[in-house]
Amino acid sequence: MTFPDRQQPVGAKEAAIRDFAEQAEYGQRAKLGVEGLLVGFVALCWSLFQLWFSSPLPYVFNVGIFNDSQARLIHLAFALFLAFAIAPATKRAIDRIPFYDWLIGFGAVAVCLYGLVFYDDLVRRAGQPISLDLLIAGLGILLVLEATRRSMGPFLVAVAVIFLLYSYFGRAMPEVLQHRGASVTRILEHQWLDTQGIFGVPLGASTAFVFVYVLFGTMFNKAGAGHYIMQLSLAFLGHLRGGPAKVAVVSSGLNGLISGSALANVVASGIFTIPLMKRTGMSGIKAGAVETSASINGQIMPPVMGAAAFIMVEYVGIPYADVVRHAFLPAAISYVSLFYIVHLEALKLDIEPMCHQQIRPAKALLLRYGLGISGSLMVLGSIYYLVLGIQLGFGSLAPLVLAAVIGALYLTALSVSARHPDLPPENPDGALAALPQGWEVARSGLHLLIPVIVLVWCLIVIRLSPGLAAFWATVSVMAILVTQEPLKRLLRRERGLAAAFANGCRAVVEGLVLGARNMVGVALATATAGIVVGTVTLTGLGLMMTDAVGLLSGGNIYLVLIFTALVTLILGCGVPTTANYILVASLMAPVIVELGSEAGVAIPLIGVHLFVFYFGIMADSTPPVGLGAYAAAAISGESPIRTAVQASVYGLRTAILAFVLVFNPELLLIGIQSLWHGLAVAVASIAGCLMFAAATLNYWMVRNRWWETVVLLFVSVALIYPAGWLDLLYEKYDALPPSALMREAEAAPADARLVVRFQGTSIEGETVSRLASLRLGPKADGAARLAHSGLHVSTGAEQVRVTQVRFASYAARLRLESGYRITAVYRAAQRPSPGFVYIIALVLLAGVAFSQVQRLQPERRPFPFRRKPEPDPAEESP
Secondary structure, eight states: OOOOOTTSOHHHHHHHHHHHHHHHHHOSOOSOSTHHHHHHHHHHHHHHHHHHHHSSHHHHHTOSOOOHHHHHHHHHHHHHHHHHHHSOSSTTOSSSOOHHHHHHHHHHHHHHHHHHHTHHHHHHTTTOOOHHHHHHHHHHHHHHHHHHHHHHOHHHHHHHHHHHHHHHSGGGSOGGGOOOOOOHHHHHIIIIISSSSTTSHHHHHIIIIIHHHHHHHHHHHHTTHHHHHHHHHHHHHTTSTTHHHHHHHHHHHHHTTTOOOHHHHHHHHHHHHHHHHHHTTOOHHHHHHHHHHHHHHGGGSTTTGGGHHHHHHHHHOSOHHHHHHHHHHHHHHHHHHHHHHHHHHHHHTTOOOSSOOOOOOHHHHHHHHHHHHHHHHHHHHHHHHHHHHHHHHHGGGHHHHHHHHHHHHHHHHHHHHHTSOOOOOOOTTSOOOSOOOHHHHHHHTGGGHHHHHHHHIIIIISOOOHHHHHHHHHHHHHHHHHHHHHHHHHHTTOSOHHHHHHHHHHHHHHHHHHHHHHHHHHHHHHHHHHHHHHHHHHHTHHHHHHHHHHHHHTTOHHHHHHHHHHHHHHHHTTSOHHHHHHHHHHHHHHHHHHHHHHTTOOOOHHHHHHHHHHHHHHGGGSTTOOHHHHHHHHHHTSOHHHHHHHHHHHTHHHHHHHHHHHHOGGGGTOSOOSHHHHHHHHHHHHHHHHHHHHHHHTBSSSBOOHHHHHHHHHHHHHHHOHHHHHHTTSOSEEEEOGGGHHHHHHHSOTTOEEEEEEEEEOTTSOEEEEEEEEEOOSSOOHHHHHHTTTEEEEEOSSOEEEEEEOTTSHHHHTTOOTTOEEEEEEEEOOOOOTHHHHHHHHHHHHHHHHHHHTTSOGGGSOGGGOOOOOOOGGGSOO
8 A cells, every 4th residue: 555645746646645545445456457347246246235135125025035144154255255356465466366366265255155055064063063164164264364464454463363372372371361272173163163253243243234334325425425515514614713624523523424434534525625724824734633533533423433333232232222322422522622622723823714705694694594493403393293193194004105205305305406506526726716605505415314314213213223224224325326317407407317317327336336345344354353252252361351450450440441542542553443442342341341340330331332432443543553644644745643643632532531431421321310411411511521622722712821721621520520529529329228129220210220239159159249330221110120131130038139131131241140149229329419510610610711811802802801992092182
């Protein structure tokens, strides 16, 4: 992979940057001749297979039904073939596919098809493999490792090999990590022939969920959504101070809703925004850092979240809609604070708006935007109740009626779009004489909102499975791709309908091919990460890691978190985000929960997983390796290292937020008792992050004095985590006897958490004590709410004991086991409200504000602090 020359002419440099991104995303053989047709055909077949597998069609026609294990074999077969076709073994064979790569590719397919063809035989002789089974398993592991090396470099492969060696040489390990060692036969069987290794949970998530979501994002971008988002952000934000930087933040965040790739996000929007940022006076380093930070944070934006959200579903044991709900507020906080950072940078550098618009009266602006927003909300509300009415009134015919309604909405939105000119093409090097009009841009792409509405409706409202929801959303995008241009020409009474229809069909095929190529790296990363997960289950490494990390940290939960963050950042230098999350989450997430329990802190499992994920994405901007920063530096013409360092400074807010998520579950919308409570938490936490940004930049209204920075840091912590200060003075919980379990479970609010202490004996015969935060779900009796977490208990006269832990449930993820006794139930203690901490923080903030206002220039002061200008004696009448 070659890094683009920053001294190239503008047009050539843009092409080189796109080639660099293609090489990083899809492999170095991004462009092939005739051989590329076969590669494209295979990629097209992969996408069609995944759509078929995710759809209800196999069950409608009773044909082509594959179980999860069979689908994973087919999924990996496609990924291996494409990896050997588009990723060369050496740099010499970039423009062609040598014969040995064809042989290896077809051999990899044969290895996977062996498991598919002889699936029933392998199931019958499970635990007793024959020699051919073991030979195929060994070849399969080697092929997966080689394909991963070609596609993503040697780092992830080295990690997987280390874990394989650990499985075999367990007796030679230090005592704290020692195990009896596994034979070669046992390793091969566990890693390839079982569903706990390569074909385990990570590859299963890639097969069932991730592929179709990546395909949806690719097709949606192909339909023009990325350009629409960019133009919309430019229209509404371009006239502000630091407008291009704010456009980068907002457009990258919206692109993150549909794209899981930070590098693609940097290139797609950075080619346009970075030159505009430099043109307004921002340095190239800061412009590249802003784009890098915005694009990387796009991966924390639900629903895609760099494909990690779907794997979190499997690891945390909660529905996908709950993962999205927990991740939404932290993502919003991170983006609002980044938006504020670029605003402060614009004030520091005294950057003027890029284009001056006619200033309208405030009343007219409020009326215009108020009518637009309220009208949009009314339309969305009407659609919501219309769809609910259709589902209740038409029964089995509801899907057909809904399809007709969606078609009518699409035609209506498209007719509105056809009355406006198409959006201008991107021209990053041309002068921007005037900004596009906001509502005109919005109306020109209203039909592009339909796939998003379909996706959100299927996921959140009717709660379809993630794969099925993405299937319907992808089908809607494909329909738009095929029909939008012909229908626009028809509505505008233009010619060329057949050509427009052909172009739409061609765009669908190109999107299917591109989506499959996007997935090669993700599929191989999840397969190779499965080797690590398989080693953990084979050797019991997870339990040993708890002892080892506890010994190194002395049981200090803060040191454990710092250690986990460092490991995640280091792994992120050479491992893709999704694989990084799988590796660290499988090893460290249970350790953090366990050691937190020993320290008396009930840590939500989703908080730990988001902590790991956040630090994993930050590795993309951390020097010395960070492809996002390298791509942004190539566009800006600055040093990649200095760009990465500046992006890391901007990313400090995400790092602090990740730590807070572990200890403050309210940011995850856990324990929120009312709408007003949720709004108070959201506003206070956003304000806290804004003040943290002002402290780290050493600038708020003016440059900070040292004591102002200290006060702003205190205020930020108080607003983000007010309960932390109360914990220093008051007990957090009141301990109740075990007999109170059912009463407290029934009395708790809907979707609340119940903190319970368990005690029992581990497999090794040691006494364990675990503090767990149980998910109770909707209101019901105590037993039903405990069962929502997968826990069943028996209550006796003297003790309460766990009788059953449902497999793969939330309770199982917390390492609770049958036979454990409940020794205590905890209820929130009566103590002062966090509002007192808010009041103290606001008083201190007011003091800093008053101090800084006095140093502002008179014309820049807020209205209450402005002084009337002194009369000029020369102008006074005698």
